[in-house]
Amino acid sequence: MTKHSPRVGVIGGGQLARMMTPPAINLGIQIKVLAEAEGSSAQLATSMVGDYNQLDVVREFARGVDVITFDHEHVPISVLQALEAEGVNIQPPSKALAFAQNKLHMRQRLSALGLPMPAWAEIRDAASLDDFIAANGGVAILKTPIGGYDGKGVRVVRASVDAKDWLENLASFGGSLLAEEKVDFVRELAQLSARTPSGEFQAWPLVETIQENGVCSVVLAPSPEATAATLQTTAAIAKQIAEALGVTGVLAVEMFEARDGRIVINELAMRPHNSGHFSIEGSVTSQFEQHIRAVLDLPLGSTAPRAAHAVMVNLLGVDEQNNFVQALDKALAAHPDAKVHTYGKGARAGRKMGHVTVVADSAEHALAEARGAAAVLLRG
Amino acid sequence: MTKHSPRVGVIGGGQLARMMTPPAINLGIQIKVLAEAEGSSAQLATSMVGDYNQLDVVREFARGVDVITFDHEHVPISVLQALEAEGVNIQPPSKALAFAQNKLHMRQRLSALGLPMPAWAEIRDAASLDDFIAANGGVAILKTPIGGYDGKGVRVVRASVDAKDWLENLASFGGSLLAEEKVDFVRELAQLSARTPSGEFQAWPLVETIQENGVCSVVLAPSPEATAATLQTTAAIAKQIAEALGVTGVLAVEMFEARDGRIVINELAMRPHNSGHFSIEGSVTSQFEQHIRAVLDLPLGSTAPRAAHAVMVNLLGVDEQNNFVQALDKALAAHPDAKVHTYGKGARAGRKMGHVTVVADSAEHALAEARGAAAVLLRG
Numbered sequence: 099m100t101k102h103s104p105r106v107g108v109i110g111g112g113q114l115a116r117m118m119t120p121p122a123i124n125l126g127i128q129i130k131v132l133a134e135a136e137g138s139s140a141q142l143a144t145s146m147v148g149d150y151n152q153l154d155v156v157r158e159f160a161r162g163v164d165v166i167t168f169d170h171e172h173v174p175i176s177v178l179q180a181l182e183a184e185g186v187n188i189q190p191p192s193k194a195l196a197f198a199q200n201k202l203h204m205r206q207r208l209s210a211l212g213l214p215m216p217a218w219a220e221i222r223d224a225a226s227l228d229d230f231i232a233a234n235g236g237v238a239i240l241k242t243p244i245g246g247y248d249g250k251g252v253r254v255v256r257a258s259v260d261a262k263d264w265l266e267n268l269a270s271f272g273g274s275l276l277a278e279e280k281v282d283f284v285r286e287l288a289q290l291s292a293r294t295p296s297g298e299f300q301a302w303p304l305v306e307t308i309q310e311n312g313v314c315s316v317v318l319a320p321s322p323e324a325t326a327a328t329l330q331t332t333a334a335i336a337k338q339i340a341e342a343l344g345v346t347g348v349l350a351v352e353m354f355e356a357r358d359g360r361i362v363i364n365e366l367a368m369r370p371h372n373s374g375h376f377s378i379e380g381s382v383t384s385q386f387e388q389h390i391r392a393v394l395d396l397p398l399g400s401t402a403p404r405a406a407h408a409v410m411v412n413l414l415g416v417d418e419q420n421n422f423v424q425a426l427d428k429a430l431a432a433h434p435d436a437k438v439h440t441y442g443k444g445a446r447a448g449r450k451m452g453h454v455t456v457v458a459d460s461a462e463h464a465l466a467e468a469r470g471a472a473a474v475l476l477r478g
Numbered sequence: 479m480t481k482h483s484p485r486v487g488v489i490g491g492g493q494l495a496r497m498m499t500p501p502a503i504n505l506g507i508q509i510k511v512l513a514e515a516e517g518s519s520a521q522l523a524t525s526m527v528g529d530y531n532q533l534d535v536v537r538e539f540a541r542g543v544d545v546i547t548f549d550h551e552h553v554p555i556s557v558l559q560a561l562e563a564e565g566v567n568i569q570p571p572s573k574a575l576a577f578a579q580n581k582l583h584m585r586q587r588l589s590a591l592g593l594p595m596p597a598w599a600e601i602r603d604a605a606s607l608d609d610f611i612a613a614n615g616g617v618a619i620l621k622t623p624i625g626g627y628d629g630k631g632v633r634v635v636r637a638s639v640d641a642k643d644w645l646e647n648l649a650s651f652g653g654s655l656l657a658e659e660k661v662d663f664v665r666e667l668a669q670l671s672a673r674t675p676s677g678e679f680q681a682w683p684l685v686e687t688i689q690e691n692g693v694c695s696v697v698l699a700p701s702p703e704a705t706a707a708t709l710q711t712t713a714a715i716a717k718q719i720a721e722a723l724g725v726t727g728v729l730a731v732e733m734f735e736a737r738d739g740r741i742v743i744n745e746l747a748m749r750p751h752n753s754g755h756f757s758i759e760g761s762v763t764s765q766f767e768q769h770i771r772a773v774l775d776l777p778l779g780s781t782a783p784r785a786a787h788a789v790m791v792n793l794l795g796v797d798e799q800n801n802f803v804q805a806l807d808k809a810l811a812a813h814p815d816a817k818v819h820t821y822g823k824g825a826r827a828g829r830k831m832g833h834v835t836v837v838a839d840s841a842e843h844a845l846a847e848a849r850g851a852a853a854v855l856l857r858g
Contacts, residue, residue, distance in 0.1 A: 103801075103803045103820065116503060117504075119499075119500070119522070123499055123500050124497075124500060124819050125820070126802070126803065126806075126819065126821065126822055142509075142522050143522060378504070382814075382815055382817075391810065396806065396807055396810055397810040397811035397814070399815075399817075400814040400815050404837070405784065421483075422506070423481045423483045426506075426776065427777060430776055430777040430779065434762075434763075434778070434780040435779075435782075437504070438505060438506070439506065440505070440506030441506065442506055442508075452506065
C-alpha cells in the first residue's frame with residue numbers, strides 16, 4: 099500500500115527549522131513550519147504564519163502533521179499540555195520541555211538525580227542571595243528561571259544590590275531567581291545526543307565550545323582535550339538526563355570543565371543546538387536529520403564522524419549592512435574546503451546569521467580554514 | 479551594503495531540482511523552481527507552475543531570478559535563444575545545451591574535436607543503416623537524435639527492417655537518425671565535472687555506473703578499476719568538452735570502457751546526473767551545490783572525497799504500491815550508515831523514486847550496506 103511520507107511540524111521559523119529542511123528533503127520527510135512572521139529563516143518550509151502562544155493557532159497547525167517539534171523553547175507549556183490532552187503528538191513532550199524552559203526546575207530535578215552540578219540556590223530575597231555569594235567566593239551567576247538564552251536573563255553579581263531591580267520584581271520571574279556558582283572553568287563542553295520515544299539513544303562525541311560575550315563562537319569536534327573516560331562520562335550523563343526527563347529528539351547538555359577537574363552541567367537544550375552545527379558535514383548523521391528521525395520515532399542514524407576533526411565558526415552580525423553575502427565569492431574562492439551556511443536573516447550586530455564548518459584530518463587545518471573563511475565574510 | 483542573496487531559477491520540478499534545494503538552503507542561495515505541475519518532487523522550492531515550452535511562461539519566471547538553469551534538457555532551444563537575446567542569464571547557455579539535446583550534433587561536434595568516440599553515422603535511409611550494420615559486426619545502436627533518455631529513443635538493430643517505423647517517419651526525428659557501434663564494453667563509466675561562466679573547472683573522480691535495462695542502478699565512486707592515467711584522461715576529456723562547447727554548471731560525460739581498451743564517449747548531460755548522486759555524502763562539495771555555485775559564477779568547491787569509497791544504489795519503482803516509505807523504519811534500523819533519499823514521487827514500476835548512498839573506507843562494506851538498505855526498501 100502506498101503510504102504518505104511522515105510529516106514533521108516545526109514551531110518556529112529560525113535557523114534551526116531552516117537547517118532541519120535539507121535532511122527532511124533528502125530523507126523524503128514532509129516538513130512544515132509554523133513561523134512567527136513572513137520571510138523567516140525557514141521560509142521555504144513555512145506552511146503557516148501565526149502566534150505560537152495561541153492555542154487555536156497551534157492546534158490548527160497540528161492538524162496537518164504527524165508530530166510537532168520545535169525550533170525554540172518558547173511555546174507555553176499550557177498550550178502544549180492542552181494539545182497533548184487532545185491527543186496531539188508533541189516531541190519532546192511538555193513534561194520534558196518544562197525542564198528546558200525553567201532553569202530552576204532543571205537544577206532541582208538534576209540535583210535529585212545526583213548529576214554533577216555547580217553549587218546553586220533558589221533565591222527569594224536579598225539576604226539569601228548575599229549568603230550564597232558569601233559562600234561561593236564573593237560572586238554568583240544570577241539567572242531568571244525562564245526566558246534567558248545567549249547571555250540574556252543572566253547576570254554576574256557580587257552583592258544583592260547588583261540585582262536590586264530583579265529582586266524587586268520577583269513575581270515577574272515566577273517568585274524566585276536561580277543563583278549559581280561562577281565556575282572557574284578551563285573550558286566549556288557540550289554533549290549532543292538524541293533519543294526516540296521508543297527509547298533508542300545515540301550520542302555524538304563531546305565537543306568543546308568557545309564562547310564570546312556569552313554567545314557560542316567556535317566549536318571543536320571532538321573536544322581536543324577529552325580523554326576516553328571523559329567521553330564516556332559525558333555521554334552517560336546525557337543518557338541519564340534524556341531517560342529520566344523523558345527527552346525526545348536532540349538534547350544538548352552544556353557543561354563546564356572546572357579548573358579543579360569537575361565536569362558540571364550548565365544548561366540543557368531540547369532541540370538541535372549551535373554546538374551541533376558541525377554535524378551537518380562532520381557526522382554521518384547530522385543533528386538536524388537525527389532530530390527529525392527521533393521525533394518521528396524512526397530508527398536513529400550513525401553519529402560516527404566523517405573525518406577526524408570538524409570545526410565550526412559562527413557568523414555573528416557585525417552591523418546592519420553586512421549580511422555575509424557581499425564577500426561570499428571571496429570566501430569560497432579562498433577556502434574551497436569551507437562549507438558556508440547563511441540563514442537568510444537581515445543584518446544586525448551580534449545576531450547569529452550563519453556559520454562556517456570545515457571537516458579535515460588535521461584539527462589545525464580545520465580551524466585555520468574555518469576561521470579564514472569567516473574572517474573574509476566578516477570583513478564583507 | 480546589504481546585498482540580496484543570489485537567486486537561482488530551476489526549470490523542471492524533478493528530483494534534480496529537489497536535490498538542488500538542500501545545498502541552496504545551506505549556502506543561503508534563494509532557489510525557485512518552475513514546475514510542470516503542482517505536487518512535484520521539488521515542491522518546497524516551487525515558486526511557479528507552468529509550461530516550459532511557452533516563451534511567456536519562462537520569461538515571467540526569469541524575472542524573479544538572477545540565473546536560469548535546468549532539472550532536464552527538454553526546454554526548446556528557441557525559447558532559450560529568445561530569452562538570451564533579451565538579456566536573460568541562462569546557464570548552461572543554449573549554444574551548449576543544443577549539444578545535449580541533439581545526440582547527432584553532439585557526435586558531429588565531438589568528432590570534430592578529435593575526442594574518442596564509438597563508430598557512428600548519420601542515417602537518412604535504410605541502405606545507409608544496413609551498410610553501417612554490416613561494417614560494425616552485424617549490429618548497431620540506433621538513436622533518435624532528440625528526446626531519448628534512460629533507454630527511451632534507443633533501439634538495438636540488426637537490420638534496417640528493425641527500424642522500419644522510424645525510417646518511415648524520419649521527418650519527425652529531424653530528417654535523420656544516429657547509428658552507433660554497439661560497443662563491447664567491460665564497464666560503463668561517468669566523468670562528472672563542473673565549469674563556471676568565468677572558466678573555473680573542477681572534476682570529481684571517475685565513477686563506474688552499473689546499468690540495468692538501460693537505467694542506472696548502482697554507482698561505485700571512485701571507479702574501482704581506474705588507473706591514475708585513466709582518471710587523468712577522463713577528467714581531461716570532460717574539460718575539453720566543457721570548454722569547447724561552452725558548458726557551464728555540471729557536465730556528466732558517460733563513457734564505455736571497451737574490451738579492446740578504448741574509452742569512448744557515450745552520452746552527455748549538462749546538469750546534475752544520476753551518476754553524481756553519491757557526491758551528496760561522498761564529496762566535500764556535492765554535484766548539486768557545485769551546480770548552483772557554477773551557474774551563479776561563484777567559485778567552485780573542493781571535489782575531494784569524504785572517504786575512500788561511496789556507493790549509490792537507485793530505488794527504482796517496483797509497482798504502484800511501494801513508494802519506499804513503508805519499510806523506511808526497517809531500512810534505517812538495519813543500516814544506520816545508509817543515507818536514504820526518497821523523491822516524494824508516486825509509485826510506478828521502473829520510476830526513479832529514490833536512492834541510497836553509503837560512504838565508507840571499505841568498498842565492500844559500502845556496497846553491501848547500500849544494497850542491503852535498498853533491498854529492505856524494495857521489499858516494502
